Amino acid sequence: MSLHVHASPEAVLHSLAQYFVTQAQAAIADHGRFSVALSGGNSPRKLYELLAATPYREQVAWDKVYFFFGDERNVPATDPESNYRMAREALLNPLAIADAQVFPVDTALPPAEAAEAYARTIQNFFAPDKAVFDLVLLGLGDNSHTASLFPHTPVLHETSVGAREVFVEEKQTFRITLTAPLLNQAQAVAFLVYGADKAAAVQQVIQGARNVEEFPAQLIAPAGELHWFLDMAAAAALLPAAS
Numbered sequence: 001m002s003l004h005v006h007a008s009p010e011a012v013l014h015s016l017a018q019y020f021v022t023q024a025q026a027a028i029a030d031h032g033r034f035s036v037a038l039s040g041g042n043s044p045r046k047l048y049e050l051l052a053a054t055p056y057r058e059q060v061a062w063d064k065v066y067f068f069f070g071d072e073r074n075v076p077a078t079d080p081e082s083n084y085r086m087a088r089e090a091l092l093n094p095l096a097i098a099d100a101q102v103f104p105v106d107t108a109l110p111p112a113e114a115a116e117a118y119a120r121t122i123q124n125f126f127a128p129d130k131a132v133f134d135l136v137l138l139g140l141g142d143n144s145h146t147a148s149l150f151p152h153t154p155v156l157h158e159t160s161v162g163a164r165e166v167f168v169e170e171k172q173t174f175r176i177t178l179t180a181p182l183l184n185q186a187q188a189v190a191f192l193v194y195g196a197d198k199a200a201a202v203q204q205v206i207q208g209a210r211n212v213e214e215f216p217a218q219l220i221a222p223a224g225e226l227h228w229f230l231d232m233a234a235a236a237a238l239l240p241a242a243s
């Protein structure tokens with residue numbers, strides 16, 4: 001695991017934007033395309049706006065980038081809560097990404113069907129049984145959820161490589177999330193976390209005793225690289241590593 005701690009949220013965002021560019025360039029050079037699962041919520045909007053602006057936008061062959069979603073809220077694509085809508089506004093529209101390169105969750109379907117359909121969409125994109133994203137972007141809630149792997153939900157015990165619906169009690173709503181086994185097949189996973197309100201969760205997930213029911217982000221242990229991009233406020237509760 002690599003920790004990238006920066007003085008300000010702006011510095012973190014630039015650091016992750018540069019990492020995104022490097023990963024995209026390497027994947028495209030290696031196998032001709034770059035597949036990324038985007039995170040949702042509030043934190044990544046600024047990252048997406050940055051990627052769609054100079055100098056990053058000129059550094060990626062965007063016609064070779066394929067966009068998926070790590071999780072989605074069970075709302076129409078036009079809803080302000082929609083992760084797809086946020087990505088479209090901040091990243092996909094400004095870069096004029098073709099629809100054929102974007103794979104949203106079909107939230108017109110009932111949640112369980114939407115999850116099944118999304119798992120099929122992902123399996124069809126990759127070779128059979130080889131659903132390996134080049135990069136998975138993740139955030140972290142102050143309750144230690146990531147994607148829509150929420151504390152004390154059955155999806156935390158899911159062993160299938162796919163997508164599942166999740167009922168989120170505190171929000172009284174369904175979401176659709178990629179499962180931890182699928183996220184963990186990625187070549188690289190990068191968490192983006194900033195702000196003091198996330199400091200306790202960051203410490204518990206990275207350094208706390210293993211308790212995935214309470215701290216679901218502990219489930220993320222990818223086959224490939226794992227990076228945490230943090231500002232100093234989010235990293236404030238981390239204890240110095242024992243030497």
Ligand SMILES: O=C1O[C@H](COP(=O)(O)O)[C@@H](O)[C@H](O)[C@H]1O
Pocket residue numbers: 039040041042043044070071072073083138139140141142145146147148
């Ligand atoms: O609900 C969600 O929360 C997490 C964290 O979001 P943030 O707004 O606190 O940054 C996010 O990673 C996930 O995709 C999203 O649906």
